[in-house]
Amino acid sequence: MFKADLINQLTEKMKLQGREVSKTHAEAFLSALGEVTQEALAKGDDxxxxxxxxxxxxxxxxxxxxxxxxxxxxxxxxxxxxxxxxxxxxxxxxxx
CATH class of the missing domain: 4.10.520.10 (IHF-like DNA-binding proteins)
Known part of the structure; x- marks a missing residue:
């Protein structure tokens, strides 16, 4: 699954839960998750x-x-x- 596919799946899942999330917000969330994960690992945190x-x-x-x-x-x-x-x-x- 590529990044665009993941973003589409995330927006669809959120829509099914009654929460409208734009693809822009889903992409921003995914990017932020990656950054936070990299920073934590660089500090030695799990x-x-x-x-x-x-x-x-x-x-x-x-x-x-x-x-x-x-x-x-x-x-x-x-x-x-x-x-x-x-x-x-x-x-x-x-x-x-």
């Missing part, structure tokens, strides 16, 4: 998305790797990456 799961940071230690073209051993620097843990509700919904 972000729980009810019904979906939890985003958190995973620390990756420095490690040895191999250049696939030359076979040369290289050092891959330590880094942080986002990790998503799926909620039980989402797992249940997907496995119906």
């Amino acid at each position: 972000v729980t998305l009810p019904g979906l799961g939890k985003l958190s940071l995973a620390e990756r230690a420095e490690r040895e790797g191999r250049n696939p073209r030359t076979g040369e051993t290289i050092t891959i620097a330590a880094s942080r990456s986002a990790k998503f843990s799926v909620s039980k509700d989402l797992k249940t919904a997907v496995n119906r």
Whole structure:
């Protein structure tokens, strides 16, 4: 599902709940959610998305790797990456 599809689905769901939300407002909400999530993760905070799961940071230690073209051993620097843990509700919904 692309961003435009998600925005359309959000506006339709809200309409079914008796709340009129424009596509502009839905897009603004989606953008704000992305910004808030990025800022929280950058600070090291976890972000729980009810019904979906939890985003958190995973620390990756420095490690040895191999250049696939030359076979040369290289050092891959330590880094942080986002990790998503799926909620039980989402797992249940997907496995119906």
